Amino acid sequence: MAIELKVPEISEGVDTASVSEILVSEGDQIEEDQGVIAVETDKASTEIPATSAGTVKEIKVSEGDEVSVGDVILILEETDENSEESEEKKDDKEQSSKKNKSEEAEESSEEKEKKPQDKGDDHEEKPDEQEKDETKTKGEATEKSSEEESTSKKKSSTEVHASPGVRRIARELDVNIQEIEGSGESGRITEKDVREHKEGRKGKSSIQQLELPDFSQWGAIETKPLNSIKTTTAKNVLQSWQSIPHVFQFGEADISGIEKYIEDHKEEVDKAGGKLTLTAILTKVVATALHKFPVFNASVDMENEEMILKKYVNINIAVDTEEGLLVPVIKNADQKSIKDLSIEISEIAQKARDQELSKEDMEGGNFSISNLGGIGGTNFTPIVYHPQVAILGVSQATTKPVYINDNFEPRSMLPLSLSYDHRLIDGADGASFMNWMVQALEDPYEALLG
Structure with a gap:
């Protein structure tokens, strides 16, 4: 009906x-x-x-x-x-x-024919009856097993309990949601279940968390739940750290000329609605470097044993917010001027602080820049964001005496930290990339126009 x-x-x-x-x-x-x-x-x-x-x-x-x-x-x-x-x-x-x-009729007929015979004949009929019963029992068991199997298959293909958001994530990750065993209430499939299934794991995460002691035995404590940003960041960086063999390369660039450039042009950019910063210039320089060193603009596909070289240049910019670290993406950074990048970075950083970033703002990055210069520090080793293969860390510039033309001159020196995936990038590539970055920052006109 x-x-x-x-x-x-x-x-x-x-x-x-x-x-x-x-x-x-x-x-x-x-x-x-x-x-x-x-x-x-x-x-x-x-x-x-x-x-x-x-x-x-x-x-x-x-x-x-x-x-x-x-x-x-x-x-x-x-x-x-x-x-x-x-x-x-x-x-x-x-x-x-x-x-x-039918069987009763046959047995009755046989009994009439065999009645005059010895009683021992009665015992010869029992194995045949037992064999019939066993065959019948086996047939019923097989039929029952087939029905149970059919019911099980039917259940697995239809009874899928998941929210629309979880179904959407499964579709985006190309995961068959019918193959997932839900860990939520009443077998409901969660986002965690989908992502773990994508990574080839079922049930609980294969990442073993170390057991914590009862800290309250030594004094007063307070517990606070992690917000969604910190929880997501924690999972992502742990996955990256465990799956990517990191190598770190350090450099130091004289940015005295760039600081003068910023001072001379910041008013012009301010009027256009942006803020001229070292990050904007670094984004432009890195975008050029990714064309010269395409392996840094790639991803590793170990399942198919190949690298994926991207023809577009999208760069993540790390933004510190009250809720945690966010890394929105500047799309097609190589096609934009320093002024355009300054305006876009200012806008997207404000969106991050106001918690107004869209899904599109966070996706599609190929390389990341994390600038901690405004906070301080001499050097740090940032973690590569999977599925990227490299990230540039920038620390606080300091004035140092530099020996130039037989004299020591005060110069503004910028510490740089390059982290990269050693599965794809070897030490020679890492050193060459860092050396080019240093030279480009010391003479950006030649680097950007050359």
């Missing part, structure tokens, strides 16, 4: 919603209460469940459609499994009854 599944009341005072995702396809076998579409309102995102089990005959909505309470979502061909099972049992019982009557 065909039935219509309609949009129920979504929430109090909400009559319309936007279809964000179709969770089933035509021809799918679905269970009662299984989510069939996901909808979004200005208040929340939720799944619309099926009110009956059956086969999806026709889907009446598409992603992006506006739907109202009472609108038809899909046409479902309802299946009465209980009736089918009852009919099967009835048929089995009738066949069994007929079989038993």
Whole structure:
């Protein structure tokens, strides 16, 4: 029997919603209460469940459609499994009854023929009967096993409990969500389950956390939950540190000329709505370096044993916020002037501090720059962001005496730290990249125009 599944009341005072995702396809076998579409309102995102089990005959909505309470979502061909099972049992019982009557008739006929014979013949019939019973039992066990296996397969292909957001992440990561065993309440699939499945792990994370002692035995303590930014950062850097063999290269560049350039042009950039900083100039110099050293603009694919060389230059800029470290992306940095980069970096840094970064602002980076010069320090070793292969760390510039033309002159020296993935980049490449960066910062006109 065909039935219509309609949009129920979504929430109090909400009559319309936007279809964000179709969770089933035509021809799918679905269970009662299984989510069939996901909808979004200005208040929340939720799944619309099926009110009956059956086969999806026709889907009446598409992603992006506006739907109202009472609108038809899909046409479902309802299946009465209980009736089918009852009919099967009835048929089995009738066949069994007929079989038993036939066997009884045969046995009665045989007994009449063998009645005058010795009693020992009765014992010869029992192995045959036992063999029949064993064959019948084995057949029933095999049939039952097949039914259980079929039910198990059906369950795994239909009963998937996950939120629309988790389903979207699974789709973006090219993960078959039906293959995942959920660790959430009532077997619900979480974002963590999807990401761990993508990494080839099932169930709990393979990362072994060291057990902590009870610190309260030595004095007063206070616990605070990690916010989402710090939690995500912690997972990402741990994964990067464990999967990427890091090598660190250090350098020191005389940026006295660049500091003068910033002083001479900062007012011009201010009027354009940006802020001329060393980070903007570093972004332009790094963008040029990535063309000269394309291996630093690549990623490693160990599964297929190949490197992925990117023809575009997108650079992550680390931004310190009250909630934690964020690394938004400057897209096509090689195609922009220093003034344009200054304006864009100022804008995206403010968006990061205001927690207004979009998903697109955070994706697609090829190389990262982390500038801690405004805070202080002499050198540090930043962790490469997977799936990138390198990151440049910048510390605070200090005035040092530099021997030039037989004299010592006060110069502003900038400490640089380059971290890179040794699976793809060897020491010679790392040293060459750092040397070019130092020379480019000391003579940016030649580097950028050469």
